[in-house]
Amino acid sequence: MSLRSTVDFLLYQWLDAEALNQRARFADHSRETFDAVLDTCERIAREKYAPFNRLVDTQEPHFDGERVILPQATHDAHKAYAESGMLSAAQDFEMGGMQLPYTIEAAANSFFACASVSIGSGMLTTGNANLLMVHGTPLQQEVFAKNEFSGRFSGTMCLSEPQAGSSLSDVLTRAVPDGDGFETDPLGARYRLKGNKMWISAGEHELTENIIHLVLAKIPGPDGKLIAGTRGISLFIVPKKLVDAAGALTGERNDVALAGLNHKLGWRGTTNTLLNFGEGKYPVLSTGGGLDGSGAGAVGYLVGQPGEGLRCMFHMMNEARIGVGIAATMLGMAGYYASLDYARNRPQGRPVGTGGKDASRPQVRIIEHADVKRMLLAQKSYCEGALALELYCARLVDEQHTGDAQAADKARLLLEVLTPIAKSWPSEWCLEANSLAIQIHGGYGYTRDFPVEQYWRDNRLNMIHEGTHGIQAMDLLGRKVLMENGRGLALLAERIGATIARANAVPELSAHADALTQALRQVQDATQAAWSTGTPGDALANAVPYMQAFGHTVLAWIWLEVALAALTMDATQSIASTAGRIRATSYFYRYELPKIGAWLNVVVSRDQTCAEMPEDAF
Known part of the structure; x- marks a missing residue:
């Protein structure tokens, strides 16, 4: 069974993606246009990505003192991806987009990830631009987002710092107003940034004319000190090269310097960088003077409101x-x-x-x-x-x-x-x-x-x-299943219950429906037991086992949905592919779903074996 046949089945036999074109936003689309997008992406992935997956793994990016050098294959793949229109696939026609459903966009991008995730596509650039379409000013959208969607610029997200990986409340990058007229710049309130960012994917390269960094930094309070915690964090657009209000490059380099390339276990074709903002390597004197009046500090433009x-x-x-x-x-x-x-x-x-x-x-x-x-x-x-x-x-x-x-x-x-x-x-x-x-x-x-x-x-x-895995687990058990008085979890249980009811009427699937009923009840009971003391330390000590059980229950539900769709297949699906999906469902229910009992046992008992392990006992 090919990847394309699997994608087509999931999109059209199960999710009824074709029905999306009945909505006003997608009215210009049809099954034919959806398939044309999938065909194009599948072809580009096959021709420009897959043949070079090993090459970009062995020919890692390197810095020659002036530029980061990438194989020609990476340049060719990026060019083909940008020309396909996928960077702006979901955007309005007025922004040069296709107004494509995200369902189709995600399916189309799966071909590139399968062919060579190491070459990369446009996830960060698209995400960067999409953020600006929600939180940026109209001019920020026109100058930065639109050029990212076209492939002229690329984008990053700069969160982590060497001393603060996942703990964003501890970031130390500072941003101060750039002179007395900092609020009059048409591109946004202008600040000067100074600090270091770590693990920045695609942070330096020559694939595009410019790189648009979205940087988290703190604006000092009236006392000159950084505000503790996350409420002091603001977001800034920091371009690698300065631009004017028309989006043209001014010819001046911003004070963003490559401090080093990280040499990774995998994803070797993608640059991963340590960036220094405002270290003075590229002083910018053409604005308000910088942190010390000398041109030090990278120029950045505020996105949204301070502290948000x-x-x-x-x-x-x-x-x-x-x-x-x-x-x-x-x-x-x-x-x-x-x-x-x-x-x-x-x-x-x-x-x-x-x-x-x-x-x-x-x-x-x-x-x-x-x-x-x-x-x-x-x-x-x-x-x-x-x-x-x-x-x-x-x-x-x-x-x-x-x-x-x-x-x-x-x-x-x-x-x-x-x-x-x-x-x-x-x-x-x-x-x-x-x-x-x-x-x-x-x-x-x-x-x-x-x-x-x-x-x-x-x-x-x-x-x-x-x-990280642990952070996702704490987010799930510590926040998501509790939010809005548990409405989200209740709604998921309702959806799972509806699938169970349908599967109970199908003899081949009724045993699976019973197993899923029991699994859902175990997860619900474990959620209550974890929080029965009201103490986060008790509940979250075993957040990862909880997430593993929760995830397996969700996947069991997804497989039951897929099996139901497979059994009501039309003539486009082969008997072998249907049998494969039913067997995979059976495997998951017989070999995988039973694992949740062991995971949830420690959650229900609020076991403290790990939390209470003395450091010196290691």
């Missing part, structure tokens, strides 16, 4: 978390397809119980061994299930933006609850799929002669960036 930077940035971060989930999913899928092909062609061993020790008998292909089938089924259930989850979340985004008021509010609530799962679940379990792909290849999988070791290395990042 984190609220603005979360617009980009939440979008990025679905993008990370898709990347993790597709790396898992790439490994699955590689190991499936290997298993179908690699002869080794003989059937158990039928003369297996008779060396005169011909060997069988390893796909005929039960344990290899187990590993392939596990990968299939993880990766295809994760893809279904990501596209379901993308469909919720469209519902939130174009549905009626009630439907939009429900989509918002479901997204709040599901976003931590959309990011974390594929990053854990599709990484496990990559590990299984290596195992199927045996010793060959541990060599660079086959691609599966790179897929694992590339995927290992996804449990870390855009909010």
Whole structure:
């Protein structure tokens, strides 16, 4: 079963994406235009990305003292991606966009992630520009966002600092008004920034004319001291090269300097940087004089209101978390397809119980061994299930933006609850799929002669960036399932209950419906038990096991939805593909869903084994 056939099934047989063109925003679209976008992206991914996945892994970005050098293949891929229109796919026609549903945009981008996530596409640039379309001024949208959508500029998000990774309340980057006329600049209130940012993907390169950094920094209070906590954080546009109010480059370099390239386990084709803002390497004298009147400090333009930077940035971060989930999913899928092909062609061993020790008998292909089938089924259930989850979340985004008021509010609530799962679940379990792909290849999988070791290395990042696993777990149990008096969790339970009711009427699925009923009840009971003392320390000590159980329950629900759609297939779906989806559903329910009991036991008992471990006992 090809990736395209899987995508088509999920979009059209399950999510009814074609019906979106009945909405005013998407009225110019049809199944034909959706398919044309998918065709284009699939072709570009096949021609410009996939053949160079190994090349960009071995030819890492390097700094020659003046520029960051990337392989020509990366430049060609970026150019093809920008010319496809995908950077502005969901934007208004007036902004040069296609007004494409996010559901289709997410599906189309999956081809690039599968072909070469290391080359990268436009996730950060699009997210950066989308943030400005919500929180920026009209001129900021015209000068910065529009040029990002066209591919002329690219974008980053600058949050972490060397001393403050995930703890954003501890950022130390400062921003002070740039002279007496700082509020009169047409591009926005103008500040000078000084500080350091770490782990900035695509922070320095020559792929575009300019790089637009979105930077979190603190404006000092009247006493000159930084305000403690997140309420002091503001958001700034800090371009690599200064521009005028028409978007033309002024010819002056902003005081943003590359301090170093990070050399990574995976994603080696993408630059990851340490950036120094306002260190004086590129002093800017043409504005208000800088922090000390000498031109020191990077020029930045305020986005939104002072002190609301984190609220603005979360617009980009939440979008990025679905993008990370898709990347993790597709790396898992790439490994699955590689190991499936290997298993179908690699002869080794003989059937158990039928003369297996008779060396005169011909060997069988390893796909005929039960344990290899187990590993392939596990990968299939993880990766295809994760893809279904990501596209379901993308469909919720469209519902939130174009549905009626009630439907939009429900989509918002479901997204709040599901976003931590959309990011974390594929990053854990599709990484496990990559590990299984290596195992199927045996010793060959541990060599660079086959691609599966790179897929694992590339995927290992996804449990870390855009909010680590532990942070996603605390967000889920500490905030999302409690917010609005538990409305989001109740709504998810209602949706799961509706699926259970439908599945109960299908003999092949009724046992799965019963298992899902029990799993949902266990999660609900564990949520109450975790918070029964009202003490966050008691509840959150086992937030990750809770998230693992919650995620497996959500994926069991998704697989039951997929199975129901498969059993009501039309003539476009083959019998084999339907059987594959039903078997993958059965695998998940029999091998995976039972794991939640062990995870939830420590949640229900509020076990403190980990929390109370004395440091010196390690």
